[in-house]
Amino acid sequence: MDFTFAIWAFLVNQREDMHDQAKAESTAVRQLSREVLLPMRRGAMAHVRLEVPDGFEVLDDPVKAFSWTGDITSVKYHVQCTSSAPPGQVLFQATIVVGAKVMTLKSYVFVSPTAMALESEMAELSCELEMLPETFEEIPYHDLDFKELVGRGNFGDAYRAEYNGKDVVVKTIRAQHFGDTNDEIVREFRHEAAVLNMFGHHPNIVPFVGASTDLTQPLALVTEYVPDGSLESKLGGPTQLLSLG
Structure with missing residues (x-):
């Protein structure tokens, strides 16, 4: 099974517009994680690397970049769930570099052993954001x-x-x-x-x-x-x- 895993960036007051845009881009969108606050100046460049658990594969480039302008934007990954994926909750982890700061965004996805019927309402997924320490050695x-x-x-x-x-x-x-x-x-x-x-x-x-x-x-x-x-x-x-x- 192939699916799209997307990470969205938006202002707090753009939440509903982001939901509408996500659903408009794909009728298969039905699971969203709770948003987390990330300090980011306009014009900043962000690089995002997605790591997937065993049983999943990123079919396109696992590293993507975007420039934050204040408008709703996203990076999308084409992911495949293979037959070896274990049922239950699995962890998708995105490493985000903004400036010299590095954060990890952890999103927990539920894997069902059987096909599930699409639901009309979006389901919320659990996620958390962790700030990492200084990301490179400063050399005099x-x-x-x-x-x-x-x-x-x-x-x-x-x-x-x-x-x-x-x-x-x-x-x-x-x-x-x-x-x-x-x-x-x-x-x-x-x-x-x-x-x-x-x-x-x-x-x-x-x-x-x-x-x-x-x-x-x-x-x-x-x-x-x-x-x-x-x-x-x-x-x-x-x-x-x-x-x-």
């Missing part, structure tokens, strides 16, 4: 021992360096890439670091170590050093920084 720029230049790019340069006795790669970033004011630059760069930290512990991704966000020094992203070739050769193409928009 002066703690980085630079060894050699290993690459140049439009957004900055990459160096092999040493940090805490380990070889790392330091990508220095041109601050103007992230905004026009100091506050905007720091805010967007810290969001970039938080997103990289969220994905930088996957076996197919070069591990993320931390970031230096002090504007009196060059902005820098630090990853583990990949020996026996360039990062480009490991990934099979040119390296790019994660886009914020």
